Amino acid sequence: xxxxxxxxxxxxxxxxxxxxxxxxxxxxxxxxxxxxxxxxxxxxxxxxxxxxxxxxxxxxxxxxxxxxxxxxxxxxxxxxxxxxxxxxxxxxxxxxxxxxxxxxxxxxxxxxxxxxxxxxxxx
Numbered sequence: 001x002x003x004x005x006x007x008x009x010x011x012x013x014x015x016x017x018x019x020x021x022x023x024x025x026x027x028x029x030x031x032x033x034x035x036x037x038x039x040x041x042x043x044x045x046x047x048x049x050x051x052x053x054x055x056x057x058x059x060x061x062x063x064x065x066x067x068x069x070x071x072x073x074x075x076x077x078x079x080x081x082x083x084x085x086x087x088x089x090x091x092x093x094x095x096x097x098x099x100x101x102x103x104x105x106x107x108x109x110x111x112x113x114x115x116x117x118x119x120x121x122x123x
Contacts, residue, residue: 006097007071010078013102014093018064018082020056022049031101038107048105059084064091067123074098081112081123088112090122 004012009029016025026049034045041047055062068079074097082089089109096104112122 004100005071006074006076006095006100007069007078009097009100009102010076010093010095011066011069013095014064014066014078014080017052017056018062020060022052022056029102031098031103034103034105036105036107038105061085082109 013025013029016022016028026045030045030049032045034048035043036045036048037043038048038051041051062082062084064083065081066078067081068077070077070079076095076097078093078095080091080093082091089111091107091109094106095102110122116122
């Protein structure tokens, strides 16, 4: 079995998180020294892991469709469509890698309006 590219790791990580396999995703893909820049939680590994587990428990039917992936060596950006029970979001995750592990993450999301004047949509 070959080594996974960072873009493959990033998309697998996000798919696992969304499907509820949060702890397994962290064990497989996230470095112990992981930090993140989500403004709603402390910046350490454990705080975001717990928040993601709580999100998975409260929204078990959410799903994520990856629309674009930009791989730039140690940084990967993943542009996705996130579906939740009553809301949809356009989300960008930017992940920084060291030795095939995620060491840092940024996430930016925008709710998709139901009645947008832009015929092109968010994607």
